[in-house]
Amino acid sequence: MSEDRLDRLEARVQALEDELAIVRLVAAYGPLVDAGDADAVAALWAEDGTYDVEGWQMASRDDVRAMVESDGHQGLIAGGCSHFLGPAHVTVRGDEAVAVCESILVRHREGGFSVRRAGANHFHLGREADGWRIKDRRTRALDGSVEARDLLSKGAKGEVW
Amino acid sequence: MSEDRLDRLEARVQALEDELAIVRLVAAYGPLVDAGDADAVAALWAEDGTYDVEGWQMASRDDVRAMVESDGHQGLIAGGCSHFLGPAHVTVRGDEAVAVCESILVRHREGGFSVRRAGANHFHLGREADGWRIKDRRTRALDGSVEARDLLSKGAKGEVW
Amino acid sequence: MSEDRLDRLEARVQALEDELAIVRLVAAYGPLVDAGDADAVAALWAEDGTYDVEGWQMASRDDVRAMVESDGHQGLIAGGCSHFLGPAHVTVRGDEAVAVCESILVRHREGGFSVRRAGANHFHLGREADGWRIKDRRTRALDGSVEARDLLSKGAKGEVW
Numbered sequence: 001m002s003e004d005r006l007d008r009l010e011a012r013v014q015a016l017e018d019e020l021a022i023v024r025l026v027a028a029y030g031p032l033v034d035a036g037d038a039d040a041v042a043a044l045w046a047e048d049g050t051y052d053v054e055g056w057q058m059a060s061r062d063d064v065r066a067m068v069e070s071d072g073h074q075g076l077i078a079g080g081c082s083h084f085l086g087p088a089h090v091t092v093r094g095d096e097a098v099a100v101c102e103s104i105l106v107r108h109r110e111g112g113f114s115v116r117r118a119g120a121n122h123f124h125l126g127r128e129a130d131g132w133r134i135k136d137r138r139t140r141a142l143d144g145s146v147e148a149r150d151l152l153s154k155g156a157k158g159e160v161w
Numbered sequence: 162m163s164e165d166r167l168d169r170l171e172a173r174v175q176a177l178e179d180e181l182a183i184v185r186l187v188a189a190y191g192p193l194v195d196a197g198d199a200d201a202v203a204a205l206w207a208e209d210g211t212y213d214v215e216g217w218q219m220a221s222r223d224d225v226r227a228m229v230e231s232d233g234h235q236g237l238i239a240g241g242c243s244h245f246l247g248p249a250h251v252t253v254r255g256d257e258a259v260a261v262c263e264s265i266l267v268r269h270r271e272g273g274f275s276v277r278r279a280g281a282n283h284f285h286l287g288r289e290a291d292g293w294r295i296k297d298r299r300t301r302a303l304d305g306s307v308e309a310r311d312l313l314s315k316g317a318k319g320e321v322w
Numbered sequence: 323m324s325e326d327r328l329d330r331l332e333a334r335v336q337a338l339e340d341e342l343a344i345v346r347l348v349a350a351y352g353p354l355v356d357a358g359d360a361d362a363v364a365a366l367w368a369e370d371g372t373y374d375v376e377g378w379q380m381a382s383r384d385d386v387r388a389m390v391e392s393d394g395h396q397g398l399i400a401g402g403c404s405h406f407l408g409p410a411h412v413t414v415r416g417d418e419a420v421a422v423c424e425s426i427l428v429r430h431r432e433g434g435f436s437v438r439r440a441g442a443n444h445f446h447l448g449r450e451a452d453g454w455r456i457k458d459r460r461t462r463a464l465d466g467s468v469e470a471r472d473l474l475s476k477g478a479k480g481e482v483w
Contacts, residue, residue, distance in 0.1 A: 153196035
């Protein structure tokens with residue numbers, strides 16, 4: 001009987017580990033991208049993971065690395081910025097998971113700081129041999145668009161975009 | 162002896178599950194309210210749960226749903242906004258819990274984004290048959306008022322308002 | 323065999339408890355410092371813990387308490403402010419841990435709210451008899467400085483400053 005109880009308890013511990021691993025992964029994105037650590041940011045994605053953010057379509061880990069190394073992003077961090085992501089809400093289903101959070105982009109310019117954007121972030125993740133990776137991320141500005149609102153609602157219900 | 166150890170370990174796992182469930186519940190509020198998903202927001206509250214936010218007194222799940230469906234809130238999200246809540250600090254005591262977090266409201270207007278408010282959020286939660294629900298939430302602007310500061314201090318100590 | 327399995331499972335539960343305890347500790351800082359609760363803020367630090375933030379060098383729990391009680395900080399919270407910290411990314415290694423998060427400082431002035439600063443926060447923590455405490459915290463403005471970016475990158479990799 002104890003072995004059965006252990007099996008059930010182990011499954012509950014595994015569920016907690018999965019959820020925290022994904023919360024941790026999402027919590028790493030902002031610090032790493034604002035540090036300009038291109039390899040570490042890219043490693044959050046699956047090899048063929050995608051990142052669809054307004055005006056930018058990335059279709060691989062290499063594309064994500066190139067985004068961090070781009071003049072546009074390097075200019076942002078040289079001036080000072082924070083890709084400030086809120087706490088992720090995570091839904092795990094076996095080897096797949098969905099996470100959602102809101103975010104703001106704060107920029108430093110001319111000695112002051114200001115909010116340049118608020119966004120909706122939807123992550124579809126997959127379990128790989130050595131941990132969770134982002135399969136698809138979609139980010140939209142919270143400017144009233146139905147698409148951004150759908151990302152939030154679906155994400156909080158654990159639905160894939 | 163193993164059964165005793167299993168009992169103790171199971172209680173520790175239950176405590177982790179409770180804390181994460183409440184962290185997840187609070188992390189769902191912003192995405193759901195900015196999506197305008199009235200039913201899903203309302204479902205975070207107990208049937209007779211309350212939400213006391215400056216200028217608005219809600220005394221039931223129906224009242225919360227009506228707030229999301231109101232012209233005021235619908236106007237906010239049609240223009241674009243983020244009810245951006247920080248990570249919740251949670252204290253669980255049996256079937257009751259207290260959570261606290263700060264929040265900012267970011268609005269999109271005339272093509273730009275700005276912070277319109279910073280707030281203190283105190284949640285008193287209860288365990289129901291199918292999970293945790295908000296019994297009472299109180300939110301106050303961080304404008305220097307003693308009341309807002311009390312919410313933060315009491316919340317971080319796990320004290321009910 | 324069951325005792326072995328229990329041992330391994332207990333170690334996994336302990337790891338989850340450690341991570342959540344540190345996430346919770348970091349989540350308490352903003353609410354407590356904005357409440358002006360000097361004793362509770364100080365208690366987050368080890369007796370000889372340090373806090374190095376631009377223009378301020380604290381080298382003990384007493385120094386942290388004095389910062390909260392200072393005219394500068396009391397003026398901030400009397401006017402209204404939010405030291406809004408994002409979700410902490412935590413790496414635990416035995417009895418030591420590293421946490422990192424970004425933060426913004428929002429101030430209330432003349433009836434409005436605005437972002438006054440975005441920052442990088444690196445925490446080095448230690449396990450004490452009754453829980454985790456901050457040994458060293460370093461905070462730098464995200465104004466493009468290499469130092470702030472190093473804090474973020476090292477923190478997200480679990481490296482001590």
